Amino acid sequence: MGKIPELASYPRQPARGKPRGWLMTGAALSALVLLATFPQLTPAQSLNSASSAVKRFVLNSRESGDKDSPYGKFPLADDPFHFLPCTPATLPPPLEDSNAEQTWASRFDPNPAHWSWGPAQERENGTAGGDPYAGRGIFLCGYLEVPLDYTNETESRIVRLAVTKFQVSGLARVGEPATSSAGKKTERTIVIEPGGPGGSGTSYAWTAAPNVTARFSDSKFDVLGWDPRGVNASLPAVACFPQDATRDRWSLLTAVHYAVSGSPRGQLETVDAFNAAMMRSCWEQLGDIPRFLGTGMVARDLEQIRIALGEDELTGYLVSYGTGIGQTYASMFPDSVGRLILDGTEYVRDHRLRGGFGWTALDNTTDAWHDGFLGECVNAGPEYCALAKPKEGKPVTLPTLEARMDALMASLADRPIPAYLPTTGPSLVTYSSMVNSIYGALYNAQSWPAMAQVLYELEDGNATLAVAAVESGWWFYDPATACSPTPVQPSDQELGYLVICADAYDAPGPDDLDWWLSLWGNMTAQSWVAGNSRFYVTLPCRHFSQYWPEPVGVYRGDLNHTLSNPVLLIAETYDPATPLRNGRRLLQEMGENARLIAHHGYGHSSRDTSSCTDGIAKAYMLNGTLPEEQETACYADEKPYLYGVKQDAGTLARRGIEDPLGAWKEHLAELSFMDPRL
Ligand SMILES: *[C@@H]1O[C@H](CO)[C@@H](O)[C@H](O)[C@H]1NC(C)=O
Ligand SMILES: *[C@@H]1O[C@H](CO)[C@@H](O)[C@H](O)[C@H]1NC(C)=O
Ligand SMILES: *[C@@H]1O[C@H](CO)[C@@H](O)[C@H](O)[C@H]1NC(C)=O
Ligand SMILES: *[C@@H]1O[C@H](CO)[C@@H](O)[C@H](O)[C@H]1NC(C)=O
Ligand SMILES: *[C@@H]1O[C@H](CO)[C@@H](O)[C@H](O)[C@H]1NC(C)=O
Ligand SMILES: *[C@@H]1O[C@H](CO)[C@@H](O)[C@H](O)[C@H]1NC(C)=O
Ligand SMILES: *[C@@H]1O[C@H](CO)[C@@H](O)[C@H](O)[C@H]1NC(C)=O
Ligand SMILES: *[C@@H]1O[C@H](CO)[C@@H](O)[C@H](O)[C@H]1NC(C)=O
Ligand SMILES: *[C@@H]1O[C@H](CO)[C@@H](O)[C@H](O)[C@H]1NC(C)=O
Numbered sequence: 001m002g003k004i005p006e007l008a009s010y011p012r013q014p015a016r017g018k019p020r021g022w023l024m025t026g027a028a029l030s031a032l033v034l035l036a037t038f039p040q041l042t043p044a045q046s047l048n049s050a051s052s053a054v055k056r057f058v059l060n061s062r063e064s065g066d067k068d069s070p071y072g073k074f075p076l077a078d079d080p081f082h083f084l085p086c087t088p089a090t091l092p093p094p095l096e097d098s099n100a101e102q103t104w105a106s107r108f109d110p111n112p113a114h115w116s117w118g119p120a121q122e123r124e125n126g127t128a129g130g131d132p133y134a135g136r137g138i139f140l141c142g143y144l145e146v147p148l149d150y151t152n153e154t155e156s157r158i159v160r161l162a163v164t165k166f167q168v169s170g171l172a173r174v175g176e177p178a179t180s181s182a183g184k185k186t187e188r189t190i191v192i193e194p195g196g197p198g199g200s201g202t203s204y205a206w207t208a209a210p211n212v213t214a215r216f217s218d219s220k221f222d223v224l225g226w227d228p229r230g231v232n233a234s235l236p237a238v239a240c241f242p243q244d245a246t247r248d249r250w251s252l253l254t255a256v257h258y259a260v261s262g263s264p265r266g267q268l269e270t271v272d273a274f275n276a277a278m279m280r281s282c283w284e285q286l287g288d289i290p291r292f293l294g295t296g297m298v299a300r301d302l303e304q305i306r307i308a309l310g311e312d313e314l315t316g317y318l319v320s321y322g323t324g325i326g327q328t329y330a331s332m333f334p335d336s337v338g339r340l341i342l343d344g345t346e347y348v349r350d351h352r353l354r355g356g357f358g359w360t361a362l363d364n365t366t367d368a369w370h371d372g373f374l375g376e377c378v379n380a381g382p383e384y385c386a387l388a389k390p391k392e393g394k395p396v397t398l399p400t401l402e403a404r405m406d407a408l409m410a411s412l413a414d415r416p417i418p419a420y421l422p423t424t425g426p427s428l429v430t431y432s433s434m435v436n437s438i439y440g441a442l443y444n445a446q447s448w449p450a451m452a453q454v455l456y457e458l459e460d461g462n463a464t465l466a467v468a469a470v471e472s473g474w475w476f477y478d479p480a481t482a483c484s485p486t487p488v489q490p491s492d493q494e495l496g497y498l499v500i501c502a503d504a505y506d507a508p509g510p511d512d513l514d515w516w517l518s519l520w521g522n523m524t525a526q527s528w529v530a531g532n533s534r535f536y537v538t539l540p541c542r543h544f545s546q547y548w549p550e551p552v553g554v555y556r557g558d559l560n561h562t563l564s565n566p567v568l569l570i571a572e573t574y575d576p577a578t579p580l581r582n583g584r585r586l587l588q589e590m591g592e593n594a595r596l597i598a599h600h601g602y603g604h605s606s607r608d609t610s611s612c613t614d615g616i617a618k619a620y621m622l623n624g625t626l627p628e629e630q631e632t633a634c635y636a637d638e639k640p641y642l643y644g645v646k647q648d649a650g651t652l653a654r655r656g657i658e659d660p661l662g663a664w665k666e667h668l669a670e671l672s673f674m675d676p677r678l
Pocket of ligand 3: 207211
């Protein structure tokens with residue numbers, strides 16, 4: 001891969017400060033994926049082949065210094081989102097800027113070669129008439145101002161929500177005939193949010209918007225992603241550590257799993273003391289801001305986004321924790337519900353219980369490991385899964401493979417494996433970090449060939465690949481960057497704790513460490529893969545109410561309101577984070593106001609592609625039609641380890657075997673949207 005050209009017009013996400021190491025890898029990889037998928041013009045080519053209008057404009061703007069482009073001037077008057085064509089400068093202005101609108105307007109860069117254009121749509125003539133941008137969608141960046149506290153009229157503080165919109169029709173040139181659709185917003189906009197809490201909707205839009213609109217609307221609808229309050233580019237930024245390095249130092253102490261803690265009770269005391277210190281630090285750094293971060297407030301923000309879009313009904317594709325936002329939204333604004341798909345469905349009543357965000361997630365994780373990761377490996381065979389290679393001359397069966405993996409994990413629990421990496425020097429493959437990586441792999445079956453390769457080599461006594469895979473997802477602080485970023489980077493991790501704790505602030509029942517110890521034991525007994533990470537995510541809530549006893553605007557009502565349109569739920573049979581049971585319980589409560597697709601496949605949300613699921617989803621998005629039955633079963637089109645084998649003779653399927661680390665890093669980039677903590 002060559003050097004990325006400075007002024008290339010592929011989608012490029014603005015970054016404030018320096019992103020953490022592996023996220024940067026993720027963003028760069030996504031850019032490469034987009035580049036590879038949609039080959040585009042290099043800047044030199046685009047200048048050469050640009051229409052004379054572009055050339056004239058570039059000259060004019062240099063000479064006169066005016067701020068018009070061949071597409072006119074941005075932001076447009078009265079645009080509540082203040083949209084500018086995205087460049088690396090288009091991040092919301094700081095809250096303390098009293099001239100925010102002017103600051104923002106001055107960030108308009110009139111040169112279309114600097115903007116982020118989408119892929120050429122097949123239905124249009126990509127470079128017709130030598131215009132490199134004709135028929136191409138465009139990424140527009142903006143922000144929306146909403147109240148910090150909707151419930152208090154004397155509160156003057158605001159939140160600046162970062163939004164990124166992919167406008168499928170692109171932009172209209174000045175003087176273009178009024179009959180052209182270019183530059184027009186579409187009748188509906190698909191609002192997207194990838195999960196978390198802490199997942200960034202703008203980042204999701206950057207990597208997925210063209211695919212989302214193709215999948216659900218044949219590229220007929222625009223897509224808008226927003227960063228929920230406290231997340232990524234939205235302001236105020238939420239972080240409880242002034243330095244990423246400090247967060248990492250603690251994670252060595254506080255991410256030890258039940259099975260390897262010499263004394264679970266002692267371990268719990270340490271982590272709990274740390275959590276007390278962390279919540280104190282959140283309060284010192286953020287003051288009362290955490291009162292305003294609960295899901296009820298996020299749902300109110302979403303209603304403001306709908307209003308700003310000028311649409312009577314909300315259209316959306318909300319995933320994972322996004323489904324929690326979606327069902328809260330539907331309950332609070334039942335008359336605003338349009339076509340809403342909730343994929344990887346939670347049941348937010350669970351999140352009102354102590355630790356409920358964790359222990360209600362575990363139903364199908366062990367099956368996903370057993371039937372999916374191991375079982376499908378054996379089915380696919382040694383050509384596509386390293387762990388299926390014959391051992392001592394004997395073919396591999398599911399029981400023998402499972403026994404081997406149990407033995408490997410048990411030996412890791414007894415003693416970590418020492419390893420060396422040129423980038424980090426000495427390192428260890430520990431039980432806890434390996435289990436977390438396996439849990440992450442269960443989110444996305446595309447990552448399984450790489451993880452199988454990792455485990456195969458580890459079993460063989462070679463830890464090189466394992467330590468590289470584990471390290472690449474482990475740290476926030478990248479020691480290769482000389483300075484820590486200022487201002488402090490927002491942390492999806494702390495934001496996640498604060499949202500989860502606000503949503504459960506008044507959970508009934510005991511809250512002493514004995515109770516939590518019992519919960520930890522139960523959760524890890526139910527799922528050795530997911531029990532620990534899910535437990536640790538909710539444990540900090542013990543100390544939330546000491547600082548913020550009454551979070552604002554938390555939704556406590558029913559979920560069975562009569563909606564202006566029914567919503568479409570998708571829940572997966574082997575989902576490691578949002579088990580099918582939760583989607584079914586939500587359906588039960590919503591009754592006629594919802595339909596459910598039981599998606600038989602692997603991974604978190606419906607990423608295990610099923611043309612049945614996609615067909616139903618598209619008919620709903622485009623036409624508003626839904627199946628009669630409350631629940632419809634859909635099956636994934638292909639099997640893990642064998643993706644693409646029929647079409648491309650296994651090139652895709654063997655990707656994880658031939659370049660396991662590359663494939664693993666792509667997986668981590670995707671994971672960072674759905675569950676930033678993994
Ligand atoms: C694409 O360009 C060709 C040749 O100029 C023209 O015949 C055709 O109608 C165009 N198609 C569309 C969809 O504009
Ligand atoms: C409303 O906001 C004002 C200004 O921040 C604050 O002084 C007051 O305590 C708030 N009222 C409530 C009920 O939170
Ligand atoms: C997006 O769609 C393109 C074209 O269909 C496909 O090749 C690519 O793999 C998709 N990307 C993702 C991230 O799904
Ligand atoms: C937003 O997330 C992207 C990764 O998806 C990252 O590169 C960027 O630095 C983040 N921006 C901020 C302000 O945190
Ligand atoms: C998922 O968990 C439920 C228990 O809540 C169980 O009934 C179901 O069989 C599991 N699904 C699979 C595919 O194992
Ligand atoms: C260990 O694995 C790495 C990565 O797969 C490989 O490059 C290396 O050759 C292996 N070392 C030995 C001694 O087999
Ligand atoms: C753990 O499981 C035991 C046995 O089922 C049960 O009695 C106990 O209440 C559970 N603990 C928690 C915190 O749920
Ligand atoms: C919703 O369910 C509650 C019971 O939880 C019931 O009292 C109420 O009537 C239901 N509302 C509607 C609109 O069905
Ligand atoms: C939407 O409805 C139209 C007209 O009835 C039909 O032709 C089209 O196939 C439908 N689209 C989908 C995706 O079901």
